[in-house]
Amino acid sequence: MNIHEYQAKEILKRYGVPVPVGRVASTLPEVKAAAAELGGRCVVKAQIHAGGRGKAGGVKLASSPEDAVEKAAEILGKNLVTHQTGPEGRQVSRVLVEQGVNIERELYLGMVLDRAQSRVTTICSSEGGVEIEEVAAKHPEKILKEAIDPAVGLQPFQCRRLAFALGVPQETVGKMVAMMQALYRAFDECDCSIAEINPLILTKEGQVMALDAKMNFDSNALFRQKDILALRDLNEEDPREIEASKYELSYISLDGNIGCMVNGAGLAMATMDIIKLCGGEPANFLDVGGGANKERVAQAFKILLSDVRVRGVLINIFGGIMRCDVLAQGVVDAARELSIKVPLVVRMQGTNVELGRKILSDSGLPIISAETMAEAAEKIVQAVNR
Amino acid sequence: MSILVNKQTRVLTQGITGATGQFHTKACKEYGTQMVAGVTPGKGGTSFESIPIFDTVSGAVAGTAANATVIYVPPPFAADAIMEAADAGISLIICITEGVPVRDMIRVKRYLEGRKSQLLGPNCPGVITPGACKIGIMPGHIHRPGSIGVVSRSGTLTYEAVDQLTRLGMGQSSCVGIGGDPVHGFEFVDVLDLFNRDSGTEAVVMIGEIGGSAEEEAAGWIKANMKKPVVGFIAGQTAPPGKRMGHAGAIISGGKGTAREKIEAMKSAGIRMASSPALIGRTMQEALGKL
Numbered sequence: 001m002n003i004h005e006y007q008a009k010e011i012l013k014r015y016g017v018p019v020p021v022g023r024v025a026s027t028l029p030e031v032k033a034a035a036a037e038l039g040g041r042c043v044v045k046a047q048i049h050a051g052g053r054g055k056a057g058g059v060k061l062a063s064s065p066e067d068a069v070e071k072a073a074e075i076l077g078k079n080l081v082t083h084q085t086g087p088e089g090r091q092v093s094r095v096l097v098e099q100g101v102n103i104e105r106e107l108y109l110g111m112v113l114d115r116a117q118s119r120v121t122t123i124c125s126s127e128g129g130v131e132i133e134e135v136a137a138k139h140p141e142k143i144l145k146e147a148i149d150p151a152v153g154l155q156p157f158q159c160r161r162l163a164f165a166l167g168v169p170q171e172t173v174g175k176m177v178a179m180m181q182a183l184y185r186a187f188d189e190c191d192c193s194i195a196e197i198n199p200l201i202l203t204k205e206g207q208v209m210a211l212d213a214k215m216n217f218d219s220n221a222l223f224r225q226k227d228i229l230a231l232r233d234l235n236e237e238d239p240r241e242i243e244a245s246k247y248e249l250s251y252i253s254l255d256g257n258i259g260c261m262v263n264g265a266g267l268a269m270a271t272m273d274i275i276k277l278c279g280g281e282p283a284n285f286l287d288v289g290g291g292a293n294k295e296r297v298a299q300a301f302k303i304l305l306s307d308v309r310v311r312g313v314l315i316n317i318f319g320g321i322m323r324c325d326v327l328a329q330g331v332v333d334a335a336r337e338l339s340i341k342v343p344l345v346v347r348m349q350g351t352n353v354e355l356g357r358k359i360l361s362d363s364g365l366p367i368i369s370a371e372t373m374a375e376a377a378e379k380i381v382q383a384v385n386r
Numbered sequence: 387m388s389i390l391v392n393k394q395t396r397v398l399t400q401g402i403t404g405a406t407g408q409f410h411t412k413a414c415k416e417y418g419t420q421m422v423a424g425v426t427p428g429k430g431g432t433s434f435e436s437i438p439i440f441d442t443v444s445g446a447v448a449g450t451a452a453n454a455t456v457i458y459v460p461p462p463f464a465a466d467a468i469m470e471a472a473d474a475g476i477s478l479i480i481c482i483t484e485g486v487p488v489r490d491m492i493r494v495k496r497y498l499e500g501r502k503s504q505l506l507g508p509n510c511p512g513v514i515t516p517g518a519c520k521i522g523i524m525p526g527h528i529h530r531p532g533s534i535g536v537v538s539r540s541g542t543l544t545y546e547a548v549d550q551l552t553r554l555g556m557g558q559s560s561c562v563g564i565g566g567d568p569v570h571g572f573e574f575v576d577v578l579d580l581f582n583r584d585s586g587t588e589a590v591v592m593i594g595e596i597g598g599s600a601e602e603e604a605a606g607w608i609k610a611n612m613k614k615p616v617v618g619f620i621a622g623q624t625a626p627p628g629k630r631m632g633h634a635g636a637i638i639s640g641g642k643g644t645a646r647e648k649i650e651a652m653k654s655a656g657i658r659m660a661s662s663p664a665l666i667g668r669t670m671q672e673a674l675g676k677l
Contacts (some may be wrong), residue, residue, distance in 0.1 A: 084628075113488060113492075113568060113569070115568045115569065115598045115599070115600075115635070116598075116599060116600075116603070118491070118492055118495040118569045119492060120492065132640070133640040133641055136640075149496070150489075150492045150493050150496050151493075151496055188489065191487055191488070191489050193488065218487055218488045218489065218634075219630075219634075220461060220485045220486060220487045220488065220634060221487035221488070221489060223461070223462060224462065224487075250631075250632040252626070252629050252630075252631065254624075254626065262542075263542055264540065264541045264542025264543060264632075265540065265541075265566060265595075265631055265632025265633040265636060266538070266539065266540020266541065266542060266543030266544070266566070266593070266595055266621045266632075266633070266636075267540065267541075267542040267543040267545075267546055267621075267663075268631070268632060269543075269595060269596070269621035269622040269624075269625055269631055269632075269636070270543050270546070270619075270621040270663035271663075272622075272624045272625070273621060273622070273623045273624050273662070273663060274662055274663055274664060275624075276623070276624045277661070277662050282624060285625070285629075285631055285632065287632040318542045318545045318546050318549070319525075349545075349546075349549060350525060350528075350545075351525065351527075372664060373546065373663060373664045374662065374664035374665075377664075
């Protein structure tokens with residue numbers, strides 16, 4: 001789960017990470033009041049869940065409250081297109097108005113899981129304000145890392161090692177250490193999957209500060225992170241993905257026109273792959289899970305068909321635990337209820353498969369049955385291209 | 387021959403009184419697995435399908451000499467269950483539970499350091515040695531005893547591959563699901579090493595997916611060590627970057643963990659890659675010169 005920059009900064013501040021003084025505003029009068037409170041000189045930053053805001057014109061400097069209003073008017077309510085939003089962009093419904101700061105140096109500080117080590121790793125770079133992937137590709141030598149032992153947490157010596165390697169001035173090293181340790185505490189206690197301060201700035205006054213902040217959270221841990229869950233912004237998510245999550249269905253919207261319903265994530269990905277191999281384009285990833293019942297199948301169907309681009313549906317179920325007759329009945333009921341108008345190919349394998357196939361063929365519905373995955377993919381691609 | 391489990395394996399179920407635990411304990415018992423004990427705190431002294439239930443894992447081990455455990459407890463309690471099993475000295479811990487927080491698994495892995503227990507999963511289907519021992523949620527009836535080892539990050543896609551093998555007359559020595567989470571126990575390399583040393587395994591199917599770099603590491607290991615033919619498949623060639631594809635670990639992040647990188651690494655290690663998920667069995671026939 002993602003949150004906005006202003007929310008991440010509020011969390012980090014609670015953990016002791018210094019952040020610029022700022023106010024969130026969703027109207028121009030609020031922007032004006034915030035800018036006046038901050039003394040006039042300020043930065044107006046679009047709040048959307050996507051990176052690349054600066055380059056896309058979503059971050060503007062202002063010299064007075066009036067200027068801040070003028071700059072905010074160019075952002076608020078508008079669609080911001082960055083390299084991460086896709087061509088349709090995201091509507092900006094809030095801006096963060098922040099005090100201006102005197103930047104001496106820009107650094108990078110991030111924490112992320114290192115899967116190969118099964119540990120959280122601190123990543124630093126002297127190249128702040130640039131995407132870390134870009135630094136890693138062009139200047140791998142400028143990336144510094146420290147793996148964190150979960151039993152004891154991030155230790156001061158590790159932070160010092162990073163700070164000295166970054167060339168942080170002697171008198172600022174202590175502040176840097178405190179900031180890194182605070183970031184790790186936030187990461188750990190909030191069940192983050194990513195926490196990034198980019199840029200982390202050294203000010204001309206000798207302070208360290210998080211000028212930007214990004215936090216992502218482990219969705220498996222949200223059951224114990226009620227405060228974090230409350231920060232979820234549904235406007236930033238695909239409506240079909242939200243609907244699917246209500247029924248514990250895993251759905252991801254894609255660009256094609258063949259809707260797929262599959263049990264199991266690996267098989268769902270493989271089904272998308274085989275559709276592509278057969279010359280088609282999948283409209284989505286949809287995993288109905290191992291314990292899918294009639295109701296879930298029906299809900300999954302509704303979500304698939306709510307995508308107007310869908311010209312055909314492929315159901316691929318390897319029913320190990322799930323019985324094919326139950327699945328078939330669910331498909332037939334849902335297809336009737338929704339009076340499905342696009343071609344439907346069903347491939348089932350597993351327990352009670354004969355009975356399942358009989359239910360499909362006896363239904364009188366124009367369901368195309370397939371024996372293997374390859375056959376199913378070929379049939380749906382043919383049907384859609386017809 | 388086989389790896390990890392056989393007819394002698396004595397299995398304990400943690401979370402035996404939940405619906406999932408009951409369903410699969412019964413199915414595994416019917417398959418012929420020695421299901422010797424169950425653990426549910428507070429239900430000690432009762433039984434399920436004439437399997438005795440204990441309050442603690444150490445109690446169950448003392449009472450039944452169980453040497454493997456399968457965990458079906460809900461995600462908030464899974465890490466605790468794994469550590470309890472490790473503390474009781476169980477040598478093989480299989481965690482089926484899906485949705486365990488990463489932070490919990492990071493601590494579990496640290497806890498397991500220096501202990502003799504080995505962990506499979508979480509978020510995995512388990513392990514089966516066809517005809518001898520099934521521990522987990524895979525459908526037993528699609529498997530046949532034989533000499534192909536299967537190792538995979540997936541559940542149903544593994545069943546698909548096993549089904550193809552069985553239909554083409556190729557039985558399996560053991561099939562191991564290592565799970566779809568970013569932090570987990572057994573890696574591809576660990577299982578490949580066991581298959582390499584198992585005289586009953588003639589060739590191996592390895593099924594990976596997008597996210598992480600476990601396949602690349604396995605490819606490196608295979609190139610240097612593997613004496614047996616390996617057939618591979620990577621799911622998620624059409625997956626978009628930055629989106630978690632069902633499995634917590636199946637995500638392309640920062641441009642890393644793509645199917646293309648993995649396929650290239652595996653090909654260059656001499657692994658015969660199935661171009662389509664429907665051709666995994668056929669590719670194995672080719673690898674064994676049976677076509």
